Amino acid sequence: MGSTALGGAAPARAGLAPKIVRLLANHPQFRITVMTADRKAGEQFGSVFPHLITQDLPNLVAIKDADFSDVDAVFCCLPHGTTQEIIKGLPQQLKIVDLSADFRLRNINEYAEWYGHAHRAPELQEEAVYGLTEVLRDEIRNARLVANPGCYPTSIQLPLVPLIKAKLIKLSNIIIDAKSGVTGAGRGAKEANLYTEIAEGIHAYGIKGHRHVPEVEQGLSEAAESKVTISFTPNLICMKRGMQSTMFVEMAPGVTVSDLYQHLKSTYEGEEFVKLLNGSNVPHTRHVVGSNYCFMNVFEDRIPGRAIIISVIDNLVKGASGQAVQNLNLMMGLPENMGLQYQPLFP
Amino acid sequence: MGSTALGGAAPARAGLAPKIVRLLANHPQFRITVMTADRKAGEQFGSVFPHLITQDLPNLVAIKDADFSDVDAVFCCLPHGTTQEIIKGLPQQLKIVDLSADFRLRNINEYAEWYGHAHRAPELQEEAVYGLTEVLRDEIRNARLVANPGCYPTSIQLPLVPLIKAKLIKLSNIIIDAKSGVTGAGRGAKEANLYTEIAEGIHAYGIKGHRHVPEVEQGLSEAAESKVTISFTPNLICMKRGMQSTMFVEMAPGVTVSDLYQHLKSTYEGEEFVKLLNGSNVPHTRHVVGSNYCFMNVFEDRIPGRAIIISVIDNLVKGASGQAVQNLNLMMGLPENMGLQYQPLFP
Amino acid sequence: MGSTALGGAAPARAGLAPKIVRLLANHPQFRITVMTADRKAGEQFGSVFPHLITQDLPNLVAIKDADFSDVDAVFCCLPHGTTQEIIKGLPQQLKIVDLSADFRLRNINEYAEWYGHAHRAPELQEEAVYGLTEVLRDEIRNARLVANPGCYPTSIQLPLVPLIKAKLIKLSNIIIDAKSGVTGAGRGAKEANLYTEIAEGIHAYGIKGHRHVPEVEQGLSEAAESKVTISFTPNLICMKRGMQSTMFVEMAPGVTVSDLYQHLKSTYEGEEFVKLLNGSNVPHTRHVVGSNYCFMNVFEDRIPGRAIIISVIDNLVKGASGQAVQNLNLMMGLPENMGLQYQPLFP
Amino acid sequence: MGSTALGGAAPARAGLAPKIVRLLANHPQFRITVMTADRKAGEQFGSVFPHLITQDLPNLVAIKDADFSDVDAVFCCLPHGTTQEIIKGLPQQLKIVDLSADFRLRNINEYAEWYGHAHRAPELQEEAVYGLTEVLRDEIRNARLVANPGCYPTSIQLPLVPLIKAKLIKLSNIIIDAKSGVTGAGRGAKEANLYTEIAEGIHAYGIKGHRHVPEVEQGLSEAAESKVTISFTPNLICMKRGMQSTMFVEMAPGVTVSDLYQHLKSTYEGEEFVKLLNGSNVPHTRHVVGSNYCFMNVFEDRIPGRAIIISVIDNLVKGASGQAVQNLNLMMGLPENMGLQYQPLFP
Known part of the structure; x- marks a missing residue:
């Protein structure tokens, strides 16, 4: 079939x-x-x-x-x-x-x-239905046309949408510093993507104007039921695959890091592809490359009332083709994980 | 089962x-x-x-x-x-x-x-049976204990054993320059394997004394039915996975590069994991990483009578764990490719 | 002499x-x-x-x-x-x-x-005198013992100290996401610094407890004449040398990004080693590697009232040995740039 | 001046x-x-x-x-x-x-x-005078137009020309496996040179037809006073700068590896930029990057009568711009090393 x-x-x-x-x-x-x-x-x-x-x-x-x-x-x-x-x-x-x-x-x-x-x-x-699988699963199941999410938006919305829906974080001053491997830029032969321009280095790009911004703000605003404006700084780093989004947020009054952790834990408990790490384990991009996983965790900030959330994905799998297959599985009535149980290729 | x-x-x-x-x-x-x-x-x-x-x-x-x-x-x-x-x-x-x-x-x-x-x-x-699957398939099928080959020996013997058996190349002056990713060295915490010592560079090592030499010479000598001594220079390069072996050989009198090509073609025609590339396509290590494939090809040398053979594998898959699973499949009476049909992870 | x-x-x-x-x-x-x-x-x-x-x-x-x-x-x-x-x-x-x-x-x-x-x-x-050359030049000139700054503190204090002294940014919610090459970790043979653990990836570390935090907070607090607490998330990335610090700040009421830019421009106008880039040029770590330069620039944030400041250095030169020579030049009465006019090694 | x-x-x-x-x-x-x-x-x-x-x-x-x-x-x-x-x-x-x-x-x-x-x-x-400085110093000194050598030819001729002149190696079957960083390919925006195509891998290219072949054969033939045909296989590896040439040679009858070593030692003893390593130290490309040095050494082969010679340079310095400055220094009557005493940038 x-x-x-x-x-x-x-x-x-x-x-x-x-x-x-x-x-x-x-x-x-x-x-x-x-x-x-x-x-x-x-x-x-x-x-x-x-x-x-x-x-x-x-x-x-x-x-x-x-x-x-x-x-x-x-x-x-x-x-x-x-x-x-x-x-x-x-x-x-x-x-x-x-x-x-x-x-x-x-x-x-x-x-x-x-x-x-x-x-x-x-x-x-x-x-069209927006294909952020874990968040919009029911709509996707009945869709004919699914708009598969961008890689940055996937890595950012998976942790932030549930926290915003639960009103655990403030909507102002959501600051995101994200890092992507070069495959995010496609295979076009541009000087900027040559090995000699990329290897052994990092630089920010599209600081105010990255096209994934409206996609992220759309998702967060819908979760918040009010307009959310984010600070978003993407960086290109010398790796082929992989994406890390670091999100600096203010917690709602009285909320603790442990509350954020517990809410993400219960949200993603049964999920095969979204994993909240134990304890203070830090997500590494290398640990998801080649797989459809999103690893994430929440950390205390030195500034009281703030938290730091880090998520990692393979930008080409959960951030693109893997989520696409996951979505089509749903649309065709197949088990969602069919053909997607690749373990990360590490090292 | x-x-x-x-x-x-x-x-x-x-x-x-x-x-x-x-x-x-x-x-x-x-x-x-x-x-x-x-x-x-x-x-x-x-x-x-x-x-x-x-x-x-x-x-x-x-x-x-x-x-x-x-x-x-x-x-x-x-x-x-x-x-x-x-x-x-x-x-x-x-x-x-x-x-x-x-x-x-x-x-x-x-x-x-x-x-x-x-x-x-x-x-x-x-x-013990030596586990070079494509060469010793029947013996492996009936073995209780299989000695899984080393990575260099796998990449070298797959092309050279059939050519030597068919007496298409001379036994003297087989010169091999091989390059390995760092995973060949294991996960031991040695200064020599630090990122700072490995990134962005290449160096030869173990020039006369690499322990894979006797394993290769054993295989080639058995194919030749006489003692073969090789020149073997391994190099460590700044990549995690991947191995390229470049073999410089003299052809037997009257033999052409096309003869070598045809013999390898007929030898590996039905094989799932050993692929002779078309025309003058050059094997890239990147094109097999994450998979159990060995890609190879044969090239004319500028020096008349000589040929250059290049093979590439993922040293951790066909050069280790993949070939190990391939061997156990055989030993257990399962299809040889079961669980091994991973496509390369490129880029 | x-x-x-x-x-x-x-x-x-x-x-x-x-x-x-x-x-x-x-x-x-x-x-x-x-x-x-x-x-x-x-x-x-x-x-x-x-x-x-x-x-x-x-x-x-x-x-x-x-x-x-x-x-x-x-x-x-x-x-x-x-x-x-x-x-x-x-x-x-x-x-x-x-x-x-x-x-x-x-x-x-x-x-x-x-x-x-x-x-x-x-x-x-x-x-001991703290050796942040451009900021404490006169004290260093007369010092017998200079404590050479850490790499993160150098890249952070060079832009932030003048802005804080001029009261252009708020002291609360200074959020720093920094990225370092592996040489920051020294040459110790630890599993975590192996090529196989570092190549092609990024991960955060020491999120709350990096030892450079008190050094940065000391410098910023002195500039502010009151206690400053920062949010600091360092990341290890797959490069040997290089450091990028991205600082997300709130501007004081009425202050614009252009005010920040102009103040940094006048502060560092005559400096040989600290360069404010033109227009919207983004500092790349690759463009300072091997040199004693710090390149920086200021960017508007999407969130009104906020700014993003990015600085890059070679962590081993301006972040260590280069600044050390610069300091000794001063202490010995020599021209500050003597022996330091290396251009970056790019690519 | x-x-x-x-x-x-x-x-x-x-x-x-x-x-x-x-x-x-x-x-x-x-x-x-x-x-x-x-x-x-x-x-x-x-x-x-x-x-x-x-x-x-x-x-x-x-x-x-x-x-x-x-x-x-x-x-x-x-x-x-x-x-x-x-x-x-x-x-x-x-x-x-x-x-x-x-x-x-x-x-x-x-x-x-x-x-x-x-x-x-x-x-x-x-x-035009061919600008292989250490070999043709006198001619260069008096030249108006110098043709600066290619990178591969520099790394190959520096060890082989003196050995051939001294008749220590045979002219047949000189086999060279060379590896270059990507900067050898210039800054042109070609798909083949993208980070995603180059990182973490190696492949041979131009196996029979690399344009540096006639340049090398010209130099070796002049040294031999008869036509020399080489086997030359260049490889592109995932590094920006650096070049390693591995030369597999047959020694003349009665000649030993120690003879080769001693001859190279006496040839390059007073040279600032060409260094024969001690003992069995292996040249690493990383140890010359950023400098005008050529490091080389000679090794015994397992096959009796053969030797392996390895040389490394920074393809952009000794292999291009550094040798160019060295040549112009000579042509202008300046000390040959003026402005070239950069130490390698390692790591």
């Missing part, structure tokens, strides 16, 4: 397609029957991504030539902005998980402001 | 235990029921290796306290030298894959010469 | 000795005449640090055997805690720059609290 | 310009008065290379607008192929060190074969 098409090998998001292929290679229920890539049409996937040459995959075709008659579901790994129109053109019976940012922002005006053009499929935007 | 015990969390080989745990986590037929570690007895495996905290594993016990009554097979990840006596003491009905070097050298005198002491279980040494 | 002795090759701080040797190799006025190392006495420095074998250096001697008669000044690179008594025993006429933490905390009780024992040379502690 | 112009900020070779700027920053006799860069004309160098913003440098100008009236010497960092015509157009009185490959091959036909077009300045090619 269940065969899937996979779209997109443009440089920007193409990094994501091979990650989904990796996950589907061992998925007991999904089979890849169509793969599209306009510029590489006619080529073999393994010639573009030589680490996957052992897979027996259909040749790449242009989207316009794709035959969706035997397809149940689609992972869409196309560049931001172009995805809207392509999804509009897909057969109605397909389930779709879109890994671009096109359907993440519910507010059409906010989309236009951050992406510089009017949304081209506002009715689909209306229909 | 099939439950396994896993021994050893001493620093030297302990790096290997968690890699097997990773592989067994998704193995449909093996279940870990006993884990031993003398110095860490009583602890949880996940507290020693935090990336595996999500696994539900038995607590570590001392070997002497281990209950093997419910155990069918054992992976032995103990330090070189100590393994011999411990295996001697295990119940006879257990299947054993030993990841140490203790049973790799068939010649007891050679063992004594390279390891500095007389072998402590010569009768077991007699019984 | 000016010959120097260099003490200390114990693992913990020993990382620092070779960095000073590197800087002194080209210093026009300093010559190394004595090098001490109790455990390595009798050895050559170049055999311990092979990258310095081309230097013609005196053999290592035990401190008790050192002849200080021809010595004008000493760099002390001994472990925290042991330095106090050794410096007490040095001839009075020597100028001393101490790179340990022993004399950094002016408050003897605070020292005892953070280091777990009473200070063993309180009268010297009284005499 | 001596002011210099610096040409070229095209992506391919532009990586080299900032390395020369770094070295000249502290050179007591050279001052940069003109910097050319056609595509970036009008910009400041520090805006292209932010790690050099502290330098007071002339703005970039187009070559056609450059005023050479106040210039004594030129470092030419232009792309291969374009340099010929530009140098043809420079004023005759200028001393020139060319870092491209344009004038390295003495044989015009060989140039055409490897670079795909007829040489455009054959008379200059005639005049």
Whole structure:
């Protein structure tokens, strides 16, 4: 049951397609029957991504030539902005998980402001469900079109949404210092992403204007039922995969770090992929790479009344392709963890 | 069917235990029921290796306290030298894959010469089968005790043994320049393996005296039916996993690079884990990391009559734990690839 | 004029000795005449640090055997805690720059609290001058004993002290997320600092209890003339050298980011080693590695009234040995930048 | 005395310009008065290379607008192929060190074969002196135009030329396995050089056809006074700077490894930048990074009659900009080591 098409090998998001292929290679229920890539049409996937040459995959075709008659579901790994129109053109019976940012922002005006053009499929935007699995599981189960969350938003919302809903932290002065591996930037050949520019170093980027900000603020504001504005400083560090979000928060009056811990513990107790660490164990990005896990923990701050929350994910798995498979599992009525029980590859 | 015990969390080989745990986590037929570690007895495996905290594993016990009554097979990840006596003491009905070097050298005198002491279980040494799966599949299938090959020897023998058996290359002047990631050195806290000593650099080590030399020469000599002496220069490079062996060989008179290619092609055509690349594609270590694959290819040299052969593996998977699981699958009558179909984690 | 002795090759701080040797190799006025190392006495420095074998250096001697008669000044690179008594025993006429933490905390009780024992040379502690060069230049010029600052404290105090003195930022809720390369941890052979544990990842450590906290709070409190408590989260990242401190601050009422920028600009205008970047240029750690520079800049936050300040240094140069040479230059009446005009080694 | 112009900020070779700027920053006799860069004309160098913003440098100008009236010497960092015509157009009185490959091959036909077009300045090619400093010092001293050697050729010829001249090694079967950091590939934005494609891995490239081959064979053939054909396999490894060449050679009859060692020792005894290591010390690339040193050593092979020679350099210093400054020092009658006494930056 269940065969899937996979779209997109443009440089920007193409990094994501091979990650989904990796996950589907061992998925007991999904089979890849169509793969599209306009510029590489006619080529073999393994010639573009030589680490996957052992897979027996259909040749790449242009989207316009794709035959969706035997397809149940689609992972869409196309560049931001172009995805809207392509999804509009897909057969109605397909389930779709879109890994671009096109359907993440519910507010059409906010989309236009951050992406510089009017949304081209506002009715689909209306229909789309935001795919933060552990938070919106029931909606996702019944969705036809899921907007898969960004990596930073996943790592930030998983701890903060429940704490905000429970009114345990203040909404003002939520300060986030986040660090991402380079794969977050895609496979485009930009000078800034050369080995020589990245290795052995760290730098902040997009300090005020990172496009994941409205996505995070949307999620936190909905949890708070009022507008939340965050301080968000992303950093690029010299690693391929991995993401750490460090969140500095003020607790509501009378709340302690132990309250935060207990609330996260009860929230995520039964979850397979979200793990609150024991005691004062610190989440390391290396301990989740290659897996769909989010590890998190809460720490006391030296400043009374404040707490520090740290979460880590593999930006390409729980922050992208893994959560996408998790969502499609739900949408197809399969066990949510099917094909996702990869343990982290450490060291 | 099939439950396994896993021994050893001493620093030297302990790096290997968690890699097997990773592989067994998704193995449909093996279940870990006993884990031993003398110095860490009583602890949880996940507290020693935090990336595996999500696994539900038995607590570590001392070997002497281990209950093997419910155990069918054992992976032995103990330090070189100590393994011999411990295996001697295990119940006879257990299947054993030993990841140490203790049973790799068939010649007891050679063992004594390279390891500095007389072998402590010569009768077991007699019984042990060398676990180079693709080469010795039939013997492994019927073995009780398998000596799992070293990483360098795996990457070298897979291409050279068939070429030597077919008399396509000369036995003199086989020159090997090999490069290994740091995990080959285990998890011991030595200054030489600190990040600051390893990052951003390369150096040769053990130029004349690496202990994998007699293992390689044993395999090549058996293939040649005469004594082969190799030139072997291993290098440590700034990566965690991965191994590249570059082999510079003289071809037998009249033999061409195309002959070498064709022979390797026919030898490994049906193999799942050994892949001869197409055309002039160069094997990259990054394209096999996390998987049980060996990628290889053959190239013309500028010097007439010579050829260059390059093979790459993940030293911790095909070079250790992956090949170990592959061997136990065979020994237990299971499909050889069971639980091993991980695609490489790239990037 | 000016010959120097260099003490200390114990693992913990020993990382620092070779960095000073590197800087002194080209210093026009300093010559190394004595090098001490109790455990390595009798050895050559170049055999311990092979990258310095081309230097013609005196053999290592035990401190008790050192002849200080021809010595004008000493760099002390001994472990925290042991330095106090050794410096007490040095001839009075020597100028001393101490790179340990022993004399950094002016408050003897605070020292005892953070280091777990009473200070063993309180009268010297009284005499010692804190060596944050740009901030305490005049005091340093006349000092006999300078306590060279820690790396985190250098990167944090350089931007924050002038802003606090000018009352441009609030004293509450100063939140610092800092990232350090591994060399900050010295050359000790600990599992936690192995390549395999560090490469390709990030993790926070010492969240509440890093020993640089009292040093930073001391500096900020003196600038504020009242007690300042900071939130400080250090992170270890997979790079050898480099440090980034990101400081999230609330501005005083009516103050703008432009006010912060202008004040830092006028403060550091004539400085050779502290550079405020132009416009919105973001400091990268890679752009200062190998040099004595501190690059910094100020950014608007999305939350009104807040600002984000980022500074970067090479933790081993401006954060240790470079600032030490800068201080000794001052103490000896030499141009402050002598021997320090190394450009960053990028890439 | 001596002011210099610096040409070229095209992506391919532009990586080299900032390395020369770094070295000249502290050179007591050279001052940069003109910097050319056609595509970036009008910009400041520090805006292209932010790690050099502290330098007071002339703005970039187009070559056609450059005023050479106040210039004594030129470092030419232009792309291969374009340099010929530009140098043809420079004023005759200028001393020139060319870092491209344009004038390295003495044989015009060989140039055409490897670079795909007829040489455009054959008379200059005639005049050019090959700048392997330690080997051709006298010729360089009197040269007007020096062709600065490639990085691989430098690391290979320094050990092999003297051994071949002394007839200590055989000319057949010289096998070289070399490893380079990524900076060898320049700063061009190619997918193959992205962090994600390079980090944590190794792969061979250009196995038969690397353009440094004819340069090496030219040097070895001249030393041998007969045509030498080498086996050359370069590898790209995950480091920024650094190069290791491992040379597998057969010794002439009766020659021992000790003979090779002694000959290299006497050859390089008085040299400042070429160091034969003691005993069995292995050269590490990390121990020369940032410096103009070449470290080398000779080792016995397991195969009787063979030896293994390993040399390491910083490909951007001794392999490019450092040797260029060394050459210009000679050409200007200055001490050869002036401005080059940088110690390696380790770790």
